[in-house]
Amino acid sequence: MTVIQHRSIAEDLIAEAAKSPEHEAWISRQLMAQRRPSEILADLHGAATDPAKVIAAVGGDGPAGLVTACLIAFATPFLALGWLLP
Secondary structure, X not given: OOOOOOOOHHHHHHHHHOOOHHHHHHHHHHHHOOOOHHHHHHHHHXXXXXXXXXXXXXXXXXXXXXXXXXXHHHHHHHHHHHHHOO
């Protein structure tokens, strides 16, 4: 006889958060931003990579961090001039 177990969205979210401290921190930030748990799970299951690793790469010293820094440096004067000198 086969027993089918149904887990709730909350249980799935708790299981995802238990995978690593980075997952837990990211999920906590999403909940604090008042995102729905089902949306958070969809992002986690739809992401090709770990969200914590993507965030770390963008803020790190690698190529993604360099590209991000260049984009910020390039966009800052345009944003400042657009707001300060309309």
